Structure formats: C-alpha cells, structure tokens
Amino acid sequence: MRKRCLLGWMLMSGMAVTAFAAGGGQETDFSKVQIKATKVSGNIYMLEGEGGNIAASIGEDGIVIVDDQFAPLAEKIQASLKGLGITDKPVRFVINTHYHGDHTGGNAPFSNAGSTVIAQDNVRKRMESGGTGGIGPGGSVHFEHKPAEKAALPIITFEHDLTVHLNGEDIRALHFPAGHTDGDSIIFFPKNNVVHMGDDFVRYGFPFIDVSSGGSVQGMIAAMEKATAQLPADVKVIPGHGAVSNLDDVREFTKMLKDTSVVVEKALKKHKTLEQMKREKILEPWKKWSGDFVNTDAFIETLYNSLTGTKGDFRKHN
Numbered sequence: 001m002r003k004r005c006l007l008g009w010m011l012m013s014g015m016a017v018t019a020f021a022a023g024g025g026q027e028t029d030f031s032k033v034q035i036k037a038t039k040v041s042g043n044i045y046m047l048e049g050e051g052g053n054i055a056a057s058i059g060e061d062g063i064v065i066v067d068d069q070f071a072p073l074a075e076k077i078q079a080s081l082k083g084l085g086i087t088d089k090p091v092r093f094v095i096n097t098h099y100h101g102d103h104t105g106g107n108a109p110f111s112n113a114g115s116t117v118i119a120q121d122n123v124r125k126r127m128e129s130g131g132t133g134g135i136g137p138g139g140s141v142h143f144e145h146k147p148a149e150k151a152a153l154p155i156i157t158f159e160h161d162l163t164v165h166l167n168g169e170d171i172r173a174l175h176f177p178a179g180h181t182d183g184d185s186i187i188f189f190p191k192n193n194v195v196h197m198g199d200d201f202v203r204y205g206f207p208f209i210d211v212s213s214g215g216s217v218q219g220m221i222a223a224m225e226k227a228t229a230q231l232p233a234d235v236k237v238i239p240g241h242g243a244v245s246n247l248d249d250v251r252e253f254t255k256m257l258k259d260t261s262v263v264v265e266k267a268l269k270k271h272k273t274l275e276q277m278k279r280e281k282i283l284e285p286w287k288k289w290s291g292d293f294v295n296t297d298a299f300i301e302t303l304y305n306s307l308t309g310t311k312g313d314f315r316k317h318n
C-alpha cells in the first residue's frame with residue numbers, strides 16, 4: 001500500500017489543518033484510487049483504498065462493514081464488495097471505529113444507499129458539533145472539522161458496547177474511552193477470530209493520538225492491554241492503517257507506548273520543558289517509529305500533553 005500522509009487524509013475529509021509537525025499531504029485523485037479486497041479469515045475481508053482499513057463481514061444475511069473511508073470512494077467500495085461474488089445483498093450496517101474523516105467519510109453515501117450507521121455516542125457528538133482535533137492545545141498538530149451533514153451521522157449509538165448478530169456471528173463493538181479519541185471502538189469478530197482495532201493500533205510508526213478529542217496515551221495503552229488480554233493468541237488483527245497484523249505486533253506497539261511514556265514521565269519529574277525534551281532527543285532509541293506524520297518530536301509533544309493532563313471535551317463513562 002502506498003504511504004499516505006494522514007494530514008492529507010484529514011484535509012480531504014474536510015478538516016482544515018492550521019499547523020502541523022511534518023510532511024505535507026498530497027492531494028489525492030480519488031478517481032485513480034483502487035479498492036483492494038483481501039480475505040482475512042472465514043467470511044471477513046479487508047478493503048484498502050485511501051484512508052482507514054475497512055473490515056467486511058460478508059455472508060448470507062448481507063454485509064456489515066467497519067469504517068468507510070471517503071465519500072468519493074463509496075461506489076467503488078460497493079463494487080468491490082459485490083465483485084467478490086459472495087452475496088448480492090446490501091451493506092446493512094456500517095460501524096465507525098471513531099469520528100475521523102478518513103474512517104467516516106463514506107457515511108452519507110452508504111446511509112443514502114440504505115445502510116444503517118452505528119457508532120459510539122461520542123462519535124456522533126463530535127461529528128454533529130464539529131470542532132478541533134490535534135495533539136493538544138498549542139500542539140504542533142491541530143485541525144478543525146466542520147459539522148457533518150445529517151446523512152453522515154450515526155443513527156444508532158451506544159455508550160459501552162453493542163452487538164450486531166449477522167452472518168452467524170456476534171459482531172461486537174466495544175468502547176475504549178480516551179485512546180486515539182474519546183469515541184474509539186474495537187470491533188470483534190469472535191467466530192472468525194478477527195478484530196478491527198481502529199486507530200488505537202496502527203502500523204505507520206508512532207501513532208497519532210488526538211488529545212484534543214479526548215485521546216490519551218494512557219488510554220491507548222489501557223485499550224491495547226485490555227483488548228489483548230481477551231483475544232486468542234492467533235487472532236488476526238486489522239489495524240486502523242497498515243497491513244493485517246498479529247498479537248505480537250500489538251504487544252510490540254504497546255511496549256513502545258509504555259516505554260516512551262516512562263521516559264517522558266521521568267523528564268517531567270525532573271521539571272524538563274517540552275523544548276528541552278525535544279532538544280535532548282529523549283526518544284532517540286525509538287527513532288525507527290518516527291514517521292512522516294507523527295515524527296519523534298510530535299510524539300514527545302503527544303506524550304507531554306497527554307501525561308500533563310490535557311483533556312478533550314467529552315469525557316466518558318468507564
């Protein structure tokens with residue numbers, strides 16, 4: 001899969017980025033994007049195009065998808081699902097893992113085509129109100145998003161968890177508060193032994209944690225540990241972005257989050273400023289995780305804002 005700047009995704013999804021850490025987003029010509037469908041396990045497929053990975057349960061009752069990329073791709077996504085030749089039945093449900101536009105951009109066309117969009121309460125709230133996201137007030141990654149049109153809003157929302165009983169499987173969406181955002185769900189396909197982790201787990205290096213939207217590194221660590229503890233050892237993991245992974249990959253990611261947090265916490269105890277932490281390159285041992293979007297400095301800033309208690313607006317049940 002081509003490497004793609006997340007800021008590019010946000011810009012394409014109508015979010016205005018006012019300042020950013022690194023890497024400009026390239027404009028995407030959606031007419032050139034091809035949707036690639038890969039079988040993950042049993043009747044679960046992963047679709048890649050632009051934006052977040054899509055999981056699809058395809059079977060005798062119809063289709064359930066997790067996330068829907070961008071509006072201009074909706075027809076191609078529909079065609080790709082049909083092209084698998086498994087069912088002529090429609091996409092009955094779309095489950096959003098979180099509110100960001102590269103995961104919910106297709107909501108309106110899917111709902112106009114008859115799908116029911118489901119998401120955690122805070123996803124609808126953030127889409128409805130519009131607002132700002134980023135790695136914290138004054139952060140180097142900062143963006144605004146406009147209120148979504150009515151057709152794009154999830155019409156079924158849940159606080160803690162929700163199960164869709166379709167295609168012989170109990171497809172379960174479970175809310176993990178305050179990880180990538182405050183509205184993240186991880187979606188479990190227990191019969192097929194597959195899980196879609198949304199942007200709580202990504203493969204592009206240091207993760208983007210939307211601290212301004214209620215995300216936190218502590219919450220992301222907690223989500224990964226809690227999810228990992230209840231998953232079978234051989235589960236197939238669909239990340240928010242990147243290739244299908246396994247639990248070892250998730251554990252390595254979680255360990256990186258914990259180890260880097262400890263380093264920043266120690267620096268905070270020594271009353272170091274954010275600028276000092278960057279200048280001293282305190283995350284140098286983890287530089288292989290530095291990416292185009294979230295480079296090492298932006299991740300130090302994420303941890304700094306997260307660990308000093310910068311919070312978003314809507315908090316949360318537990």
Ligand SMILES: [Zn+2]
Pocket residue numbers: 098100180199
């Ligand atoms: Zn996201």
